[in-house]
Amino acid sequence: xxxxxxxxxxxxxxxxxxxxxxxxxxxxxxxxxxxxxxxxxxxxxxxxxxxxxxxxxxxxxxxxxxxxxxxxxxxxxxxxxxxxxxxxxxxxxxxxxxxxxxxxxxxxxxxxxxxxxxxxxxxxxxxxxxxxxxxxxxxxxxxxxxxxxxxxxxxxxxxxxxxxxxxxxxxxxxxxxxxxxxxxxxxxxxxxxxxxxxxxxxxxxxxxxxxxxxxxxxxxxxxxxxxxxxxxxxxxxxxxxxxxxxxxxxxxxxxxxxxxxxxxxxxxxxxxxxxxxxxxxxxxxxxxxxxxxxxxxxxx
Amino acid sequence: xxxxxxxxxxxxxxxxxxxxxxxxxxxxxxxxxxxxxxxxxxxxxxxxxxxxxxxxxxxxxxxxxxxxxxxxxxxxxxxxxxxxxxxxxxxxxxxxxxxxxxxxxxxxxxxxxxxxxxxxxxxxxxxxxxxxxxxxxxxxxxxxxxxxxxxxxxxxxxxxxxxxxxxxxxxxxxxxxxxxxxxxxxxxxxxxxxxxxxxxxxxxxxxxxxxxxxxxxxxxxxxxxxxxxxxxxxxxxxxxxxxxxxxxxxxxxxxxxxxxxxxxxxxxxxxxxxxxxxxxxxxxxxxxxxxxxxxxxxxxxxxxxxxxxxxxxxxxxxxxxxxxxxxxxxxxxxxxxxxxxxxxxxxxxxxxxxxxxxxxxxxxxxxxxxxxxxxxxxxxxxxxxxxxxxxxxxxxxxxxxxxxxxxxxxxxxxxxxxxxxxxxxxxxxxxxxxxxxxxxxxxxxxxxxxxxxxxxxxxxxxxxxxxxxxxxxxxxxxxxxxxxxxxxxxxxxxxxxxxxxxxxxxxxxxxxxxxxxxxxxxxxxxxxxxxxxxxxxxxxxxxxxxxxxxxxxxxxxxxxxxxxxxxxxxxxxxxxxxxxxxxxxxxxxxxxxxxxxxxxxxxxxxxxxxxxxxxxxxxxxxxxxxxxxxxxxxxx
Numbered sequence: 001x002x003x004x005x006x007x008x009x010x011x012x013x014x015x016x017x018x019x020x021x022x023x024x025x026x027x028x029x030x031x032x033x034x035x036x037x038x039x040x041x042x043x044x045x046x047x048x049x050x051x052x053x054x055x056x057x058x059x060x061x062x063x064x065x066x067x068x069x070x071x072x073x074x075x076x077x078x079x080x081x082x083x084x085x086x087x088x089x090x091x092x093x094x095x096x097x098x099x100x101x102x103x104x105x106x107x108x109x110x111x112x113x114x115x116x117x118x119x120x121x122x123x124x125x126x127x128x129x130x131x132x133x134x135x136x137x138x139x140x141x142x143x144x145x146x147x148x149x150x151x152x153x154x155x156x157x158x159x160x161x162x163x164x165x166x167x168x169x170x171x172x173x174x175x176x177x178x179x180x181x182x183x184x185x186x187x188x189x190x191x192x193x194x195x196x197x198x199x200x201x202x203x204x205x206x207x208x209x210x211x212x213x214x215x216x217x218x219x220x221x222x223x224x225x226x227x228x229x230x231x232x233x234x235x236x237x238x239x240x241x242x243x244x245x246x247x248x249x250x251x252x253x254x255x256x257x258x259x260x261x262x263x264x265x266x267x268x269x270x271x272x273x274x275x276x277x278x279x280x281x282x283x284x285x286x287x288x289x290x291x292x293x294x295x296x297x298x299x300x
Numbered sequence: 301x302x303x304x305x306x307x308x309x310x311x312x313x314x315x316x317x318x319x320x321x322x323x324x325x326x327x328x329x330x331x332x333x334x335x336x337x338x339x340x341x342x343x344x345x346x347x348x349x350x351x352x353x354x355x356x357x358x359x360x361x362x363x364x365x366x367x368x369x370x371x372x373x374x375x376x377x378x379x380x381x382x383x384x385x386x387x388x389x390x391x392x393x394x395x396x397x398x399x400x401x402x403x404x405x406x407x408x409x410x411x412x413x414x415x416x417x418x419x420x421x422x423x424x425x426x427x428x429x430x431x432x433x434x435x436x437x438x439x440x441x442x443x444x445x446x447x448x449x450x451x452x453x454x455x456x457x458x459x460x461x462x463x464x465x466x467x468x469x470x471x472x473x474x475x476x477x478x479x480x481x482x483x484x485x486x487x488x489x490x491x492x493x494x495x496x497x498x499x500x501x502x503x504x505x506x507x508x509x510x511x512x513x514x515x516x517x518x519x520x521x522x523x524x525x526x527x528x529x530x531x532x533x534x535x536x537x538x539x540x541x542x543x544x545x546x547x548x549x550x551x552x553x554x555x556x557x558x559x560x561x562x563x564x565x566x567x568x569x570x571x572x573x574x575x576x577x578x579x580x581x582x583x584x585x586x587x588x589x590x591x592x593x594x595x596x597x598x599x600x601x602x603x604x605x606x607x608x609x610x611x612x613x614x615x616x617x618x619x620x621x622x623x624x625x626x627x628x629x630x631x632x633x634x635x636x637x638x639x640x641x642x643x644x645x646x647x648x649x650x651x652x653x654x655x656x657x658x659x660x661x662x663x664x665x666x667x668x669x670x671x672x673x674x675x676x677x678x679x680x681x682x683x684x685x686x687x688x689x690x691x692x693x694x695x696x697x698x699x700x701x702x703x704x705x706x707x708x709x710x711x712x713x714x715x716x717x718x719x720x721x722x723x724x725x726x727x728x729x730x731x732x733x734x735x736x737x738x739x740x741x742x743x744x745x746x747x748x749x750x751x752x753x754x755x756x757x758x759x760x761x762x763x764x765x766x767x768x769x770x771x772x773x774x775x776x777x778x779x780x781x782x783x784x785x786x787x788x789x790x791x792x793x794x795x796x797x798x799x800x801x802x803x804x805x806x807x808x809x810x811x812x813x814x815x816x817x818x819x820x821x822x823x824x825x826x827x828x829x830x831x832x833x834x835x836x837x838x839x840x841x842x843x844x845x846x847x848x849x850x851x852x853x854x855x856x857x858x859x860x861x862x863x864x865x866x867x868x869x870x871x872x873x874x875x876x877x878x879x880x881x882x883x884x885x886x887x888x889x890x891x892x893x894x895x896x897x898x899x900x901x902x903x904x905x906x907x908x909x910x911x912x913x914x915x916x917x918x919x920x921x922x923x924x925x926x927x928x929x930x931x932x933x934x935x936x
Contacts, residue, residue, distance in 0.1 A: 004600070004603065006320070006322055006323070007320060008602075009324055009602060011604070012603050015563070015604035016562075016563040019549045019561055019562075019604070020658075023548055023549045023617055047592040047593075048561075049549075049551065050590070050591065050606070051551070051553045051557060051559075052551050052553040135395075135398070136398050142397065143395045162724065163422065163423040163641055163728065165422060165423050165426035165427075165455075165728050166426045166710055166714050167711065168656065168714065168715065170655065170716060170725045172653075172723040174723055186396065186398070186407060188398045190400075194320055197316065264313055264316070265312075267312060267316065268308060268309070268312040271315075
């Protein structure tokens with residue numbers, strides 16, 4: 001009899017969590033960010049219900065500043081797998097012309113991401129939303145439950161978390177409250193990459209190194225993805241062999257110089273590298289504890 | 301990550317292959333405040349080279365700002381994530397950490413030391429294979445250490461590291477170490493007979509005996525902590541127990557496919573195996589074990605699969621597929637150990653939701669038989685359970701469920717209790733055994749049944765439940781109504797709060813727990829009276845919604861009429877017929893409804909009586925009219 005490996009165990013736990021939500025929640029949704037963790041989560045959802053289809057839609061909160069390749073990938077993937085795909089954009093923000101170049105990362109993220117997510121959850125009255133967050137990403141995540149409860153105002157209260165013994169989850173909520181569910185809680189970045197490799201999961205090509213036009217903005221190399229980037233910045237573009245360790249809004253996602261063109265290359269690079277994954281994200285940089293604050297306010 | 305493995309550079313594919321087949325160990329660290337848990341985990345991550353350079357940089361700057369180690373790195377800051385924790389210097393919640401060595405992958409639950417977070421520790425312990433109990437060498441075994449060892453053993457952990465930390469502060473004294481070890485063994489003897497204890501002298505701060513043996517303790521011949529963690533066997537004992545799989549979800553993509561999805565809780569399964577669906581006991585044979593990557597020839601405990609059967613037997617979410625040769629038992633009454641996790645104490649007699657596996661049922665939790673003193677492990681008397689208290693109690697469920705004793709299988713015998721109003725998880729329970737009472741006391745079938753008894757009296761039975769504040773006029777109205785019914789030749793009886801408390805309920809006081817029991821008894825008496833064919837008038841304050849709901853559930857459909865005697869507190873207090881409000885305000889009576897004990901008004905009573913604008917006689921006429929309208933005054 002073969003023993004279960006670490007990845008087998010993580011997979012089995014995630015399938016259990018995903019099924020539990022489908023069985024107990026009225027109106028669940030899977031938040032799809034198009035990144036590698038989302039790709040794994042989507043793959044797990046397909047596995048959890050096979051041969052049935054997952055009984056919930058996908059939702060992408062589109063800040064309108066995502067890489068174009070991400071949007072193409074998103075639309076193709078949803079169609080291939082037969083998912084209903086809901087795309088939500090904060091139209092107020094679009095009308096006010098909110099963007100990272102004009103308003104800075106803080107305002108842009110707050111309006112186009114945090115606020116947009118709340119709008120979307122309220123609009124469709126979802127009582128449960130899957131997210132791809134992992135506990136190893138950041139210190140305040142390490143303490144979050146797999147089923148994380150949010151008040152009707154979408155706030156997280158770290159002191160009122162429910163105990164989660166064994167694999168028994170209390171999914172009950174009061175009117176207006178909702179629950180964020182993190183099936184990848186116990187996965188590490190390395191687990192994700194190994195699983196992508198083992199299961200042959202397709203990910204957005206931006207993760208692989210290729211020659212791309214980049215400019216240096218606020219000390220970080222970012223890619224020129226469209227002409228909304230101010231002309232004076234765009235004119236400084238140079239072509240470098242780069243890849244991305246996380247994917248988000250292109251002006252807020254730092255590129256790393258790399259020649260890693262295969263999964264093995266990426267994993268090798270990751271194992272030998274000396275900076276943690278989130279460093280490429282602009283959000284965390286301002287101050288310690290900033291992620292915890294954002295979470296209390298409703299950032300995913 | 302600065303892993304020193306040449307394979308990463310030379311042959312990444314080989315490295316990944318090796319890494320993919322590592323085993324997994326989950327462990328928990330617990331102990332008293334300041335014993336150094338967070339420092340230990342920070343040290344393990346640091347020594348396993350799981351800290352990135354940017355994290356190290358922010359750790360160094362944080363150490364100088366808020367650290368407690370002067371210019372040195374404060375490893376605790378690495379794991380004390382929440383802002384509040386950093387400020388207060390304590391670990392509030394359970395945090396999960398991940399690291400790997402050449403031999404194993406580890407998931408660490410770092411759990412709080414404070415007494416008020418014991419429930420979080422139980423959570424961390426519920427999934428752990430090994431417990432690391434931190435002891436401050438200067439202080440020895442404390443109350444907290446005893447409680448934590450008891451809880452980890454209660455939740456089924458049989459491998460314990462007694463980490464005697466801060467040895468540097470007592471000059472690595474062997475004598476002090478031996479004394480603490482002896483102390484612990486004396487205590488642990490009573491915990492569990494099969495406990496395996498590994499004491500290790502260490503200094504998390506100085507890195508002594510963490511990843512390798514140190515010279516400071518040359519008198520110690522055991523393993524370093526890391527040696528122990530990398531080599532302790534993690535045999536999954538669930539594999540050798542009979543097959544169990546709680547059905548999470550019935551998989552029906554189309555009319556031709558019907559599968560049962562779930563995570564296998566125990567044993568192994570193959571196509572062709574005979575299984576039973578519990579609680580129904582219907583048998584069938586496993587046809588296929590379906591997964592997205594192809595059918596399996598065998599599945600084992602821990603895997604999430606979908607099983608199809610040869611026969612169309614009735615099986616739905618919450619049922620359990622079990623080995624037909626060795627099925628689980630089924631019961632609706634249990635004895636269980638209970639850890640209370642809510643600030644609102646257990647209310648014996650109240651109904652809570654019980655979730656075990658994929659099944660949620662309603663359970664009445666009876667008064668504890670006794671509590672357990674975690675210092676002495678002695679039984680102590682307990683009428684209820686407060687936050688973090690452990691006791692032994694019995695539970696009655698509204699339906700029978702399949703189970704195994706917790707000590708045989710965590711998933712099949714561990715449950716949570718959920719408060720039906722707040723939805724909070726309030727208790728954690730471990731099934732010990734089923735009570736035979738339920739199956740042995742059969743209902744005595746009567747030849748002269750309840751409808752015959754009612755018919756004989758020429759009436760339909762009903763229970764009129766008057767609820768409202770003290771002095772609201774419940775008994776006065778009930779009295780007026782009884783006169784009207786009597787005049788019509790109806791057979792009636794009134795159960796009055798004050799009168800019943802002189803006899804049947806003379807042993808009960810006015811605490812919340814006693815009020816619940818008071819109502820439980822009266823509701824059952826009312827039920828017997830309506831079985832006898834009587835129209836029963838119940839006049840009780842009955843302040844809690846859940847107990848009135850319990851009474852309603854006892855009666856046949858349409859026979860329970862909730863009459864809310866809605867008199868504002870100010871009016872009832874002005875009347876003060878019995879002079880009780882005056883005494884309550886003066887503090888002479890405690891737990892008085894409306895003053896220092898809550899009243900939960902009905903949300904949807906059959907009748908609401910306004911006593912400010914209606915006399916008791918008018919109110920009685922209104923109720924009589926309602927009964928007539930509902931056909932309750934017609935012949936039986």
